Amino acid sequence: MPYEPPTHTVERSLRxxxxxxxxxxxxxxxxxxxxxxxxxxxxVTGLRRPPEGLTDSKLLTVNRRxxxxxxxADWVTAFGLGHASPQEIDTLGMTAALRLAAVRALEALPQRPDAVILDGKHDYLGRPWQVRTVIKGDQSCVSVAAASVIAKVHRDAHLAELGARHPEFGFEGNAGYPAPIHxxxxxxxxxxxHHRMSWAYLDALPRWRHLRLPAPRGAAARTPEPAGDDGGQLGFF
Known part of the structure; x- marks a missing residue:
C-alpha cells in the first residue's frame, strides 16, 4: 500500500x-x-535526505527493515538505545519504565538534544526535556521513523538471542509478544x-498464576495484546 514518506517538517518547526x-x-x-x-x-538525523523507503518499522518487511x-546506523548523525528490563517494568509500571528507557537512550547520545520529538500523543518523558508529541510520528517525521527502525531491529535481535536459549517460546519469531507458540x-x-511477572496473562495460566506479582501502585495491569508493535547504552550488544 502506498504511503507518504516522512519529512523534516516537525524538525524544522522546532528549530x-x-x-x-x-x-x-x-x-x-x-x-x-x-x-x-x-x-x-x-x-538525531539532521536535515539530510533520508534513505529510500524509510518509514514506520511496522510497515516494512523483516528483510527490508x-x-x-x-x-x-551510518546515515544518522547519532543514535542511542535505552532499555528497561522486565524486572524494572514490574517494579515501576510501564509509563515509568518507558521514561527510564527513553532517558537512557537520550543520555547515550554524544550531545544532549535541545528538543525531542516523541511518537504518539502521550508525553511519558516530561521535564526537563523539551518534548513535542506527534501522533504517527514514526510515519511522518524522519528522525522518529529512523528511531523506530533501529529500535525494532535491535530488540528483535536481542529476543532472537533469548530464543536460542529458550527455543520452546519462539522468541525469534514473536519477539516476546503474544502468539500461540508463546x-x-x-x-x-x-x-x-525474561517474562513480565505483573501482567494479567498469568491469570490465564492455572499452573503459574501464583507467580504473578502485584501491579505497581498506580499502574494498571497489562492484559494480553495481539502480536506486533504499538510504535541505556550506545548499541544493544
Whole structure:
C-alpha cells in the first residue's frame, strides 16, 4: 500500500520556534510484549535526505527493515538505545519504565538534544526535556521513523538471542509478544526470567498464576495484546 514518506517538517518547526540546534526523534518497541525489555531509540538525523523507503518499522518487511537499520546506523548523525528490563517494568509500571528507557537512550547520545520529538500523543518523558508529541510520528517525521527502525531491529535481535536459549517460546519469531507458540510454552514450562511477572496473562495460566506479582501502585495491569508493535547504552550488544 502506498504511503507518504516522512519529512523534516516537525524538525524544522522546532528549530524555527524554539531555536533548537539538535533535535532527537524518539520511538519505543516492546510495550505490548509479554517478555523482554521495552526498548527506546533516540535518533538525531539532521536535515539530510533520508534513505529510500524509510518509514514506520511496522510497515516494512523483516528483510527490508534489517537492511534499512544497517544503512541508518551510518546515515544518522547519532543514535542511542535505552532499555528497561522486565524486572524494572514490574517494579515501576510501564509509563515509568518507558521514561527510564527513553532517558537512557537520550543520555547515550554524544550531545544532549535541545528538543525531542516523541511518537504518539502521550508525553511519558516530561521535564526537563523539551518534548513535542506527534501522533504517527514514526510515519511522518524522519528522525522518529529512523528511531523506530533501529529500535525494532535491535530488540528483535536481542529476543532472537533469548530464543536460542529458550527455543520452546519462539522468541525469534514473536519477539516476546503474544502468539500461540508463546502461550503454549508458557502453559507447559512457565515463565522465564525474561517474562513480565505483573501482567494479567498469568491469570490465564492455572499452573503459574501464583507467580504473578502485584501491579505497581498506580499502574494498571497489562492484559494480553495481539502480536506486533504499538510504535541505556550506545548499541544493544
Amino acid at each position: 524555527a520556534t524554539t531555536g533548537a540546534r539538535t533535535v532527537a526523534g524518539v520511538d519505543e518497541v516492546g510495550r505490548g510484549a509479554w517478555a523482554g525489555p521495552v526498548t527506546v531509540c533516540a535518533a 534489517t537492511a534499512l537499520a544497517a544503512e541508518l 502461550r503454549q510454552a508458557l502453559e507447559e514450562h512457565g515463565p522465564t526470567e
